[in-house]
Amino acid sequence: MPTFHFELGELPPEAETLRGEVREFLRRELGDTPPVQRAHSWGGFDREFSRKMGARGWIAMTWPKRYGGHEKSALERYVVLEEMLAAGAPVSAHWIADRQSGPLLLRFGTEAQRQKFLPAIARGELSFAIGMSEPDSGSDLASLRTRAERVEGGYRVNGTKVWTSNAHLADYMIATFRTHHDPAKKHEGLTQFLVDTKLDGITMSPIIDLAGSHHFNMVVFEDVFVPEDRRVGEEGAGWKQVTTELAFERSGPERYLSSLALVLELIRHVAKDPGDHAAAVVGRLVAHLATLRQMSLSVAVMLQAGENPNLEAAVVKDVGTTFEQEIPEIVHALLGVEPTIDSGSDLQQVLGFLMQRAPSFSLRGGTREILRGIIARGLGLR
Amino acid sequence: MNELRSILGDVVTRLFTDLVTKDVVEDAEKGQWPEALWQAVEENGLTLPVVPESKGGAGGTWGGAYIVMRAAGRHAVPLPLVETIVGAWLLSESGLDVPTGPLTVAPVHRDEALRLGRAGGGWRLSGTAARVPWGGTAGHVVVLTEGEGRAMIALAARGAGAVTRDQNLAREPRDTLTFDGAPVVAAAPAGRRVPANAIWLYGALARSAQMAGGLDYLLRQASQYATERRQFGKPIGSFQAIQQNLAVLAGHTAAAGTAAANACRAADRGDAAFEIAVAKVRVGEAVGIGASIAHQTHGAIGFTYEHALQFTTRRLWSWRAEFGGEGEWAVELGRSVCERGADALWPQLTAR
Numbered sequence: 001m002p003t004f005h006f007e008l009g010e011l012p013p014e015a016e017t018l019r020g021e022v023r024e025f026l027r028r029e030l031g032d033t034p035p036v037q038r039a040h041s042w043g044g045f046d047r048e049f050s051r052k053m054g055a056r057g058w059i060a061m062t063w064p065k066r067y068g069g070h071e072k073s074a075l076e077r078y079v080v081l082e083e084m085l086a087a088g089a090p091v092s093a094h095w096i097a098d099r100q101s102g103p104l105l106l107r108f109g110t111e112a113q114r115q116k117f118l119p120a121i122a123r124g125e126l127s128f129a130i131g132m133s134e135p136d137s138g139s140d141l142a143s144l145r146t147r148a149e150r151v152e153g154g155y156r157v158n159g160t161k162v163w164t165s166n167a168h169l170a171d172y173m174i175a176t177f178r179t180h181h182d183p184a185k186k187h188e189g190l191t192q193f194l195v196d197t198k199l200d201g202i203t204m205s206p207i208i209d210l211a212g213s214h215h216f217n218m219v220v221f222e223d224v225f226v227p228e229d230r231r232v233g234e235e236g237a238g239w240k241q242v243t244t245e246l247a248f249e250r251s252g253p254e255r256y257l258s259s260l261a262l263v264l265e266l267i268r269h270v271a272k273d274p275g276d277h278a279a280a281v282v283g284r285l286v287a288h289l290a291t292l293r294q295m296s297l298s299v300a301v302m303l304q305a306g307e308n309p310n311l312e313a314a315v316v317k318d319v320g321t322t323f324e325q326e327i328p329e330i331v332h333a334l335l336g337v338e339p340t341i342d343s344g345s346d347l348q349q350v351l352g353f354l355m356q357r358a359p360s361f362s363l364r365g366g367t368r369e370i371l372r373g374i375i376a377r378g379l380g381l382r
Numbered sequence: 383m384n385e386l387r388s389i390l391g392d393v394v395t396r397l398f399t400d401l402v403t404k405d406v407v408e409d410a411e412k413g414q415w416p417e418a419l420w421q422a423v424e425e426n427g428l429t430l431p432v433v434p435e436s437k438g439g440a441g442g443t444w445g446g447a448y449i450v451m452r453a454a455g456r457h458a459v460p461l462p463l464v465e466t467i468v469g470a471w472l473l474s475e476s477g478l479d480v481p482t483g484p485l486t487v488a489p490v491h492r493d494e495a496l497r498l499g500r501a502g503g504g505w506r507l508s509g510t511a512a513r514v515p516w517g518g519t520a521g522h523v524v525v526l527t528e529g530e531g532r533a534m535i536a537l538a539a540r541g542a543g544a545v546t547r548d549q550n551l552a553r554e555p556r557d558t559l560t561f562d563g564a565p566v567v568a569a570a571p572a573g574r575r576v577p578a579n580a581i582w583l584y585g586a587l588a589r590s591a592q593m594a595g596g597l598d599y600l601l602r603q604a605s606q607y608a609t610e611r612r613q614f615g616k617p618i619g620s621f622q623a624i625q626q627n628l629a630v631l632a633g634h635t636a637a638a639g640t641a642a643a644n645a646c647r648a649a650d651r652g653d654a655a656f657e658i659a660v661a662k663v664r665v666g667e668a669v670g671i672g673a674s675i676a677h678q679t680h681g682a683i684g685f686t687y688e689h690a691l692q693f694t695t696r697r698l699w700s701w702r703a704e705f706g707g708e709g710e711w712a713v714e715l716g717r718s719v720c721e722r723g724a725d726a727l728w729p730q731l732t733a734r
Contacts, residue, residue, distance in 0.1 A: 004632065006640050008647055019732065086728045260728075267724040274720045276713050283716030284708075287663035290656075290731055291641040298640065312636075319633040369622075375632050376625035379605045381617075 009301030038088025054124025068119030131175030190238030256320030410460030455595025469524035475573035483521030498529030517557030585705035634668035666708030
């Protein structure tokens with residue numbers, strides 16, 4: 001029977017104080033960044049910006065101080081995240097490490113790994129990519145085949161990862177490889193590694209997305225030697241670690257705010273004299289936005305309380321990505337302006353950018369169908 | 383959830399599970415007043431959650447009332463329970479005593495107004511209020527109107543006006559009341575926290591909470607049915623098509639519950655017009671989709687009067703239009719957002 005539960009969340013006063021500081025910082029740093037640039041949301045990659053974030057103590061906020069963290073609450077971190085996203089700040093250079101690679105190392109890494117990597121991540125100096133998908137392993141992640149064979153002092157890796165976002169920019173990749181092969185038990189035998197992207201035998205080639213941009217990569221491993229001390233967690237524990245990591249990946253405000261820039265441009269466009277129809281469209285979008293924020297906050301509060309809201313996170317991501325994905329369609333239906341690449345109005349450019357980006361919203365971090373399968377399991381159907 | 387609300391949740395769930403049987407709901411549809419159910423609800427203090435203890439209420443909050451209103455929707459309670467909660471709040475906020483027995487509120491449409499005028503030592507009420515919930519059954523009607531140039535709350539007893547009976551889709555009474563210089567039991571200027579559109583606003587709040595409860599029922603019922611009903615040799619819930627549909631229903635149910643709860647919390651903090659509009663729009667949309675999925679999952683049996691599913695879906699189809707449909711609320715919400723401008727939206731969302 002339905003087992004999910006959304007309790008209204010409340011942000012503590014210190015989080016609201018922090019919000020003011022973050023807004024002030026963003027006003028200064030982003031200045032008159034054009035809307036279409038802000039529409040990149042967490043896609044913008046800017047190491048300089050990430051270092052400034054690190055200097056302000058806004059990366060690794062919840063981690064222990066001995067690893068360069070700041071021992072703040074998950075709710076203070078939540079406020080920083082949502083303000084960054086709402087402003088369209090270029091957070092991509094530290095986003096993955098802050099959201100999942102760092103927490104993964106905190107949880108499963110060795111003491112040496114933590115000391116070496118976490119403080120640098122916290123300073124905004126280290127950028128991470130995630131090596132999960134392979135040519136024949138997408139939603140069926142456990143079928144992945146890239147082999148890591150034991151050799152003297154470490155592992156020899158052969159295989160191919162695809163859709164690896166920002167691998168060409170990242171310093172390291174948390175990659176999941178197969179260390180043991182038993183077709184009957186595909187979830188066993190997976191192991192995670194911390195891989196330096198500059199290692200000999202790694203070849204990267206860009207996969208250009210439909211809009212002509214380079215975020216994705218194909219990463220080929222040919223007899224790449226990965227030392228023993230770069231294994232994360234136990235051999236064979238990879239599946240459990242990956243699913244833990246995906247829970248971090250699914251619960252954040254980035255799962256409903258991707259098209260906020262277009263909502264704002266729509267409002268700017270119609271605000272002077274909205275007819276009933278345009279007003280109703282704006283009102284509906286705002287009703288969804290306000291509700292999703294409360295749902296997302298509710299998950300954040302559960303995480304802070306040490307609960308395990310995996311099901312709730314899946315619900316928020318499904319509802320949230322459906323919302324952010326439909327916004328370009330709604331704006332098109334209402335206004336019918338032509339979407340553009342770099343000509344025309346801000347509205348046209350933001351529409352053009354997000355229309356081409358939107359199909360990915362319900363693919364990344366677990367497809368809509370996979371998420372709904374998780375929800376169905378929560379409902380007792382499977 | 384704090385402990386008190388958790389206890390309250392247990393109390394209402396137990397009470398409604400025991401007493402709101404299919405027979406009681408069916409008899410109510412035939413026009414029979416469920417007196418025993420009402421007595422139990424009143425004795426358990428569920429009618430006055432937002433009324434101060436000094437006025438005989440539970441001294442609680444809209445957050446507490448939300449528990450009761452949502453449960454009332456979940457169980458299709460055939461009583462003017464949320465109307466009584468709203469009416470009692472209007473009375474106590476305006477310094478008036480709350481009578482025992484069921485209350486309703488009027489007028490329930492934005493374009494209607496009743497008139498209150500002085501006559502001798504008292505006040506007299508005139509005008510027509512259409513489709514008042516349980517208008518002919520409730521012991522008293524709480525009226526929000528204008529009298530001598532200011533907002534007034536007045537209390538009229540059953541029988542003060544002429545009643546033209548009608549129903550909504552769920553066969554809940556929706557009676558038109560016509561007053562012609564009718565005497566009122568009491569009247570006072572509307573309280574400081576009672577806005578001029580309070581019935582419209584808090585009626586929408588109450589319906590949002592009820593509908594969130596109705597969706598809870600649909601999700602539970604449809605998930606249950608999908609595990610029991612077998613076709614092609616297995617439970618229909620094992621088919622991905624059904625699973626995906628029910629996951630969508632789960633998302634809308636979660637959104638509806640969050641939106642309605644957030645509106646109730648805002649009502650405790652003060653001006654909740656924004657959150658109530660958000661709730662009525664979001665929940666209303668969820669209801670249309672949710673009812674459709676619940677029926678599709680149930681197949682033909684869910685389309686029968688015999689199956690209890692329809693007690694909830696017919697209520698949802700009526701409730702979403704009462705106190706303003708989502709289209710009307712979306713226009714209002716959209717206009718207010720446009721007036722403040724794009725740059726004010728995010729600060730507004732995060733300030734609440």
